[in-house]
Amino acid sequence: MSRISIVGIAYERELVPPRNQRRIEDADVVVGDKSFLGQIEDLVRRDAVAVDPTEDDEDFRGSRVIFALNSAREGNDVVLVSSGDPGIWGMAPYVLNRMCADGAEPDGAGRVHVDILPAPAAFQITAGKAGAPLQDGFVACSLCDDLTPEDTVDRRLDAAAGSGMATVVYKPRYNAEIMPKKYPRERFPHLHPAREQSDRRLADLFDVFLSARPATTPVVLARNLGEPDESVSVRTLTDLRSSVADIPFFAVLIICGEHTVEVGPYMSVDR
């Protein structure tokens, strides 16, 4: 069967919907990041292939997508594993866009069928641990996004701050902080020094929200979700503005909305 399923695997097995697990069990070929493959290796059939086809490729996402699509075109049932939701800062659009570039429309006669299977996303896990800060509508943005121009990100943050809604912030730091070889100073001068540039970007984020919301607005900070040192804490806009260095690379922020109420350690909304 010529099929490619882009399958969300969240942070731990207990969060992965049965449909997603079964799709991995059924696959002839499973493609993905080495650490993701490690998370699900017990689900892969003994006669199936599990592979991360990247080495030091600059375009590691592209290498995985091309390998997965070629496998599917050879008649295989292929799974490409992705984090929480493959359609929210996940792998799904890379597959779709590659098919488009190849002139191979998905799902047509004799063509590769595509399925996108979500699992709970990091922002949902974060919100659940902190109560229900997203109940009444929200905005989800990525802060230090290589693929989106900074002025586009700024426009989104302005809209989010002005909306009064809770705002999820992914990717609080530039990739250059942990992948200096991939983002050398010569080619990416605006990303260096990387830590200082991330700190500046975060300070700007909090300034935008401080100009629109009270200084005491709670901010949920989840660090290292799924890791042994995972933590979720509640801070405030001013507090984080003056200590941006406390926000690590692997973090999700939820800036609470105007209608937030605090219930003991939990965030809720006025209902």
Add this chain to the structure above:
Amino acid sequence: MSRISIVGIAYERELVPPRNQRRIEDADVVVGDKSFLGQIEDLVRRDAVAVDPTEDDEDFRGSRVIFALNSAREGNDVVLVSSGDPGIWGMAPYVLNRMCADGAEPDGAGRVHVDILPAPAAFQITAGKAGAPLQDGFVACSLCDDLTPEDTVDRRLDAAAGSGMATVVYKPRYNAEIMPKKYPRERFPHLHPAREQSDRRLADLFDVFLSARPATTPVVLARNLGEPDESVSVRTLTDLRSSVADIPFFAVLIICGEHTVEVGPYMSVDR
């Protein structure tokens, strides 16, 4: 164990994370809407109680929450079932707010412990069936929300339209359309005639987005998710503006963002 878990059960068993299923299996008492209880009755222990404590209560959510909290305070391990994500237009805040009103802070010594367990939400299922329209950030709003003033909803829609981001719209029609007894004309004159008022609200929604985005902007329309007549189609802003009656009560809309690209039948984003 004095615990209340607000557990998302999505639309079908295949989407419900194992953690959520296990929590239902472990419960002494399972509370929720009758149709939700029907979806998970095979998971409930034989010696456990599964109950919808509402009759014709006006405040059916409140009745379920009070019953569930009282059961937990009596020392039971209680599950309150909710739709997709209990913290995104779900039951979680009703529990937290009730505890606050009772002066019973969650998680304190001798108090009821609270857990909120997300499952994939309707907007994620919708997006997955349509490709990856939410990849690059998004706004999630509720249109005909009894609990949020209309001018607050308007402000959010203006911000969403101006942000350029994909926008999820829940609750496209007023409850008065299907619950006329609960929303009689005498007490809720602004909601009647209900169908016409919903149509007007939807027309306003599309007008706001048409003033900010091209008329051909794709809109994903999911109807009756999880039902036998479920369908997901892609329309445009102008098309839906002139046929708002096509949008049923149980629908989720995704108005695509400025960076959307169409790949065969799927929505993706420029990456």
